[in-house]
Amino acid sequence: MSTILILNGPNLNLLGTREPALYGTATLDDVAALCKATGAGLGLAIDFRQSNHEGVLIDWIHEAGRAHRDGTLLGAVFNAGAYTHTSVALHDAIKGASLPVVELHISNVHAREPFRHHSYLAPAALGVIAGFGIDGYALAIEALARRGAAGGG
Ligand code: DQA
Numbered sequence: 001m002s003t004i005l006i007l008n009g010p011n012l013n014l015l016g017t018r019e020p021a022l023y024g025t026a027t028l029d030d031v032a033a034l035c036k037a038t039g040a041g042l043g044l045a046i047d048f049r050q051s052n053h054e055g056v057l058i059d060w061i062h063e064a065g066r067a068h069r070d071g072t073l074l075g076a077v078f079n080a081g082a083y084t085h086t087s088v089a090l091h092d093a094i095k096g097a098s099l100p101v102v103e104l105h106i107s108n109v110h111a112r113e114p115f116r117h118h119s120y121l122a123p124a125a126l127g128v129i130a131g132f133g134i135d136g137y138a139l140a141i142e143a144l145a146r147r148g149a150a151g152g153g
Contacts, residue, residue, distance in 0.1 A: 002043070002044055002045055002072065002074075003044065003045040003046070003047055003067070003072060003073050003074065004035075004039060004044055004045075004046055004047070004073070004074050004075060004076065004077065004141055004144055004145070005047045005049070005060070005064050005067075005073060005075070005076040005077070006031075006032075006035050006046060006047065006048045006049065006076070006077045006137065006141075007049055007050075007057060007060060007061070007064075007076055007077070007078045007079070007080075008028065008031075008048075008049065008050035008051075008079050008081070009050075009051065009052070009054075009057055009078075009079060009080040009081035009082070009083050009084075010051075010052045010053075010081045010082055010083060011052070011081050011082070012028055012050055012079060012081055013028055013050050013052065015027050015028045015030075015031065015106075016028070016030070022106075022107050023106050023107060024106070024133050024134060026133075026134050028050060030134070031048075031134050031137055032046075032048040034134060034135075034137060034138055035048055035077075035137050035138070035141060036048070038137070038138040038141045038142070039141055042141065042142070042145045044074065044141070044145060046141070047073075054083055054087060054089060054090065057080070057083070057090060057093075058089060058090065058093045061076070061090070061093040061094060061097050061099055062093065062096075062097050064076050064097065064099050065096070065097025065098055065099045066097075068097075068098070068099055068100065069098070074100070074144050074145070074147075074148045075099065075100030075101060075102070075126070075144045075147070075148075076099055076100070076101050076102070077101075077102045077104050077137060077140040077141060077144065078094075078101050078102070078103055078104060078121065078125075079103075079104045079105060079106070079137075080103070080121055084103070084105070084109075084116075084119050084120065084121050085115055085116055085118055085119065085120070086120070087120050087121075088120055090120065090121060091120040091121060091123065091124045094121065094124040094125070095124045100126050100144065100147070100152075101121070101124065101125045101126060102125060102126055102127055102128070102129060102140040102143055102144060103119060103121045103122055103125040103127070103128040103129070103130075104128075104129050104130070104136050104137060104140050105128075105129070105130035105131070105136070106130075106132075106133055106134060106136060107130070107131060108130050108131030109130050109131075110130065110131075111131070126143075126147070127143065129143070
């Protein structure tokens with residue numbers, strides 16, 4: 001179990017220029033570099049991906065479920081963007097793939113509009129990290145690594 005998948009959903013390719021007051025000025029490439037450095041410090045490889053398409057994210061979750069079953073993937077950190085608040089299909093994909101997932105948000109969704117307060121992913125996730133900016137990705141990787149070290153791969 002030596003890899004963690006980082007999945008990013010819609011509009012996260014715009015990080016850096018997208019509503020910087022909410023999401024900061026780091027780009028998605030900066031986030032990938034942070035994740036890879038965090039993983040390297042923990043002896044873990046990072047598979048970093050982004051898609052604006054729900055079906056692509058679902059296919060990647062299925063693929064990750066198989067890798068988890070095969071023992072090569074510890075789990076996934078998933079920032080599903082707005083699909084968090086709309087997608088029963090992503091909920092079902094996580095459940096169906098039996099994939100350990102940490103739900104991640106850069107912003108504190110609970111301090112924002114009411115439509116961001118509900119998550120379809122949270123009931124299928126191990127836990128949720130929100131509101132710590134891009135540092136949340138490092139915290140989520142650490143959480144999966146600790147869980148793996150404790151035998152909860
Ligand atoms: C987000 C929060 C979502 O509500 C929003 O739709 C995003 C980004 C975050 O990282 O804070 O696209 O997931």
